[in-house]
Amino acid sequence: LDSPLFSGLPGDLDVSFEFFPPKTEKMAETLRASVDTLAPLGPRFVSVTYGAGGSTRERTHDEVVRIQNQTGIPAAAHLTCVDATREEVDAVARHYWESGIRHIVALRGDPSDGSGNYTPHPGGYANAIELIGGLKQVADFEISVAAYPEVHPDSPDSQADLDNLKAKFDAGATRAITQFFFDPQCFFAFRDRAAAAGIEGEIVPGVMPVMSFAAVQRMSDLCGTAIPDWMEGLFEGLDDRPDARQLVSATIAAELCRRLYAGGVRQFHFYTLNRAELSYAICHMLGMRPKEQVDG
Numbered sequence: 001l002d003s004p005l006f007s008g009l010p011g012d013l014d015v016s017f018e019f020f021p022p023k024t025e026k027m028a029e030t031l032r033a034s035v036d037t038l039a040p041l042g043p044r045f046v047s048v049t050y051g052a053g054g055s056t057r058e059r060t061h062d063e064v065v066r067i068q069n070q071t072g073i074p075a076a077a078h079l080t081c082v083d084a085t086r087e088e089v090d091a092v093a094r095h096y097w098e099s100g101i102r103h104i105v106a107l108r109g110d111p112s113d114g115s116g117n118y119t120p121h122p123g124g125y126a127n128a129i130e131l132i133g134g135l136k137q138v139a140d141f142e143i144s145v146a147a148y149p150e151v152h153p154d155s156p157d158s159q160a161d162l163d164n165l166k167a168k169f170d171a172g173a174t175r176a177i178t179q180f181f182f183d184p185q186c187f188f189a190f191r192d193r194a195a196a197a198g199i200e201g202e203i204v205p206g207v208m209p210v211m212s213f214a215a216v217q218r219m220s221d222l223c224g225t226a227i228p229d230w231m232e233g234l235f236e237g238l239d240d241r242p243d244a245r246q247l248v249s250a251t252i253a254a255e256l257c258r259r260l261y262a263g264g265v266r267q268f269h270f271y272t273l274n275r276a277e278l279s280y281a282i283c284h285m286l287g288m289r290p291k292e293q294v295d296g
């Protein structure tokens with residue numbers, strides 16, 4: 001079995017960690033502690049999300065710059081087109097470039113009123129493809145984009161969604177990070193279809209360790225991720241048992257990663273939700289160790 005769990009340190013994995021900008025000082029402390037825990041694993045980059053409608057513009061900027069300056073790990077800023085003119089988005093991007101940030105996760109974003117019906121800002125970028133074009137005019141950013149193994153809810157069908165992804169690569173993206181999913185076969189099928197469509201760029205699975213099953217159910221409803229039947233049973237009765245729940249979560253995510261690894265995946269992006277332990281445990285099971293420990 002081609003499993004990293006039982007075969008020592010494969011040493012051939014690249015991971016990245018996603019965080020969100022904290023709202024309070026206490027949340028900021030949690031984020032800092034999480035970054036301190038995960039940084040020694042040597043992620044190839046970390047990223048910080050952008051709140052609906054640009055609501056976290058300053059906080060995202062500050063966290064991205066702080067993490068990159070303090071850890072030396074390349075940090076990527078998520079940026080969306082929502083509720084902003086092209087000039088405003090370009091100004092945010094220019095500010096990033098001037099602050100030393102070279103990597104943007106370029107997204108269309110979702111309506112800030114939660115309505116579900118996306119309408120582009122009249123003077124803004126209509127979608128991620130246009131945003132990539134604009135960013136490349138501002139500076140030669142490295143650009144990551146979003147991909148949807150289970151098809152984006154706004155897309156008429158899976159072919160249109162794949163065409164859209166190809167167009168994002170053609171516009172200048174170097175990597176796609178997927179929406180979270182729980183069925184490895186769904187990722188493999190998507191990867192194969194992308195390759196058949198001529199997409200040669202990296203497609204990195206986004207792995208979401210489940211911290212709260214109810215929250216994941218809500219998110220999955222919104223973004224169209226299927227929750228396998230077996231999963232609810234695994235979390236049944238654990239609402240008041242956070243420690244047991246963590247162990248179950250880590251096991252599910254590690255098993256997903258193990259299967260992805262067995263299918264040839266060597267890059268993983270973790271939705272940390274600003275908590276380090278689950279992502280750390282999963283990386284550990286994938287054979288990753290703090291750099292000093294391995295090098296020394």
Ligand code: FAD
Nearest residue numbers: 049050078107108109127128146152154155161164177179
């Ligand atoms: P696009 O690629 O522009 O389009 C989305 C989909 O809509 C496409 O798949 C396309 O098929 C379909 N579509 C849209 N218009 C048309 C059309 N006219 N004709 C045909 N098809 C169409 N959101 C945030 O607000 N902040 C974040 O920081 C953030 N980070 C994310 C990180 C990752 C890794 C992922 C996977 C998602 C993230 N999101 C974030 C969510 C994202 O903004 C939403 O999923 C949004 O609805 C789509 O963004 P996109 O960049 O994929 O859009």
